[in-house]
Amino acid sequence: MHFEYANKKLKKRLEVETKMIAAYGDRAKRLKMRLGVLQNAQNLAEVPSEPPTRCHPLKGKDTGRFAVDVNENWRLIFEPIWPSDDEFAREQVNLKKVTKIRIIGVIDYH
Numbered sequence: 001m002h003f004e005y006a007n008k009k010l011k012k013r014l015e016v017e018t019k020m021i022a023a024y025g026d027r028a029k030r031l032k033m034r035l036g037v038l039q040n041a042q043n044l045a046e047v048p049s050e051p052p053t054r055c056h057p058l059k060g061k062d063t064g065r066f067a068v069d070v071n072e073n074w075r076l077i078f079e080p081i082w083p084s085d086d087e088f089a090r091e092q093v094n095l096k097k098v099t100k101i102r103i104i105g106v107i108d109y110h
Contacts (some may be wrong), residue, residue, distance in 0.1 A: 001041050004081065004102040013101065024106060027070050031106060034068045034076050046079060057093075062066035063103065073110040078103045 005011035013023045013031060014035060021028045039048045043047035047055040047068065054069045056076070080098040 001038055001043065001066060001098075002100040003039070004100065005057065006104045007103060010103065010105060022078075027074055027106070030070050031076065038068070038078075038101065039075075043096050044101070045095035062109075065089060066101075067109075070106060073108045075109060076103065077105050077107060077109075 003038040004016065013019045014031075017028075017032070020031065024031055030052075036076075037053050044055070044065070044066070047053060047094060050053050052069060055066055056068075058065045058067055065077055065079045067077050070076055079101040080095075081102055083097055
């Protein structure tokens with residue numbers, strides 16, 4: 001899967017290992033694994049919904065976004081970038097159509 005990032009600072013933190021460790025400390029190792037799972041998936045439907053990755057849709061103010069578990073309360077938050085010519089895929093939440101995501105952040109939203 002292809003990634004976009006919410007901003008340049010987040011991109012650096014997630015692409016440069018030393019910056020990832022500095023920013024996320026002991027969460028960096030698992031964060032790197034979760035990014036690998038996402039990157040190796042052909043589409044969002046291939047990302048496991050069972051632990052340890054546990055890809056799941058968010059609710060409330062984050063409806064339309066997804067998260068994968070990093071550790072404990074920490075989640076990698078992202079939103080699908082739907083094909084512009086396939087409104088039906090978005091409406092039906094067809095995860096097989098999602099081959100690109102925008103990473104929003106790594107947060108403790110609990």
